[in-house]
Amino acid sequence: MLNAVEVVGAKPALSETGDAVPGQWFRVRAPLTRRVRIFLAICSFLLPLAVWSAVSYVPFLWHPDVLISDPGDVDYFLPGMRVTKATFASEIANSKTNHTDPPQGTPCNPVYLPAPGDVLAAFYTSFTTPPQDQDGLWLHQSLWQSIQTIFWGFVVSSIIGVPLGILCGAHSGIARLVEPFVEFFRYLPAPAFGTLAVAVLGIYAGPKIAIIVIGTLFQQILIIANTTRKADFALVEAALTLGTRNLRLLTSVIIPSVLPDLYRDQRILLGWAWTYLIVAELIGATTGISLFITQQSRYQHYANVYAAIAMIGILGLGTDLVLAALGRKLFPWDKAAA
């Protein structure tokens, strides 16, 4: 009896440890151990954070401004105000010549670059601080609005784009009919349709969802079509000799064979949809995370702004990680995901 684990096919050129080709310092696509992979992934976040921290906490690195702690006799200085080093120096010189009380302050960064610690604190406080504006939203409320906009935009786009893309990928006639126009339309920037969308769909959720759909759909059709086109034709031929006909070739062979790839495409496209979110939310009545960001910047609460922006990244990455894990469960036969 043959052994089940006997695997047929091309062996990878490199061994598990990645040192099958010794004496090279740049080993092309050498596989990594799990520990190294995790270490590098953490570094990928820690490195930018380290740069940010250094710039924020090490005074001589940048700090172009001075944070006034005591205005002295300078009438337009206030405690907590940030002035450029040049202004501060000239006021010190003035006070020396005029023998007035000199202002005091410490070097600091501009207000738009809060320190990592402040942003970290803002993660907590922005959830616990009530909105300052009357029509304002709590952070979690605005996030929830944004998630709904993304969700419906992506669902509407997928309901049209996935079936149409699959049909284009499977049938040359349909592809010829659909793809030239889609190719043209995908170059049109979605925000350009903003006012039109408001005129047609009102100022609430409608136009926002429409912008996300316009931004996603046309890429989606082409990407899904291309993936479907990569379905292994040998499997189609095998199915033909087994008596499969017409649309059942699509449902029983082509779609299942590219399903893991379609799923991967959808994950990428969902990320795409997120990038249209802010533009979409600014159309009509500003809502969601954009409303939160606008309001916080109005009060120069930049730590909160950074926290809100980071929240989008965390939500996006988090969703993708969950979907990736789900994909491995859904498609156990898929080699590329392993």
Add this chain to the structure above:
Amino acid sequence: MNADTLSYLDQPPEVQARLARLKARNVIVSVEGVSKRFATGQSEVTALESLSFRTHQREFLCVIGPSGCGKSTLARILAGLEPASGGVVRLDGKPVQGPGRERGMVFQGYTLFPWLSVRRNVMFGLRMANISKAEAQRQADEWLALVGLEKFADAYPHQLSGGMKQRVAIIRALVNRPRVLLMDEPFSALDAQTRQRMQAYLLEIWRKVDITIIFITHDLDEAVFLADRILVLDAHPGRLREMIEVPLPRPRDAAQLASPAFAATKARLEALIHGGEAHGEDDPYPAVPLLTSVSNEVE
């Protein structure tokens, strides 16, 4: 040595009787003047030229010939995956067009459906014929047991070895009860040992099942070991060179590989393919001088 004097034409009486019985049976596939031309750019390649032959019920026919002589093209035309440029293919006397479940095919690269378990791969054709799930499963399990793969029914194809995959591919085609099973170099990706085991498996299955097999190979030993008759093709254009009747009794076993009749048949095939007047080359698989062959075809 016996092989010098023994000709592949000397058939022992039991083989003679067997072949006579075989040829008295119904014709399953009849290929009548089939030709195939491929357009490549401005020129044309003639892959097959007015090829005619027949196979009878339960015959094991091997097709052999130099690389590029049109063996795969022939299999694809028989399967209906490729239209012929001329001529007719008949199955049970009726011309066939397009693929159909009455002509099963096993490809060189397994072509199992990776998203289906082994059992569901075997059930595939039955499900396409709208046979109930329970019945399809029952039949699939029967066939899996026949090739000793019942333990792997729930495994996915990527968990199987090449030989196991090809056994699944064979019964996936057979479960449809086709009239003819077309096999295009099904074992050429396997190592020598597995390949021999698979040949034995195939003969075992063929003994138990009422099936006509058209088996394409470029391995002379394989052809002689398996076939009742061997169709030898010439290359450029692919034409019928000779139909050889294998003078080996059945059931076949490994001991026959060393018999003088085997050696004589193989020598004849070698002469036809490698030493033949058409080519006169020593290279067992001469590189097809594609450009030359194309320019030969230019009007």
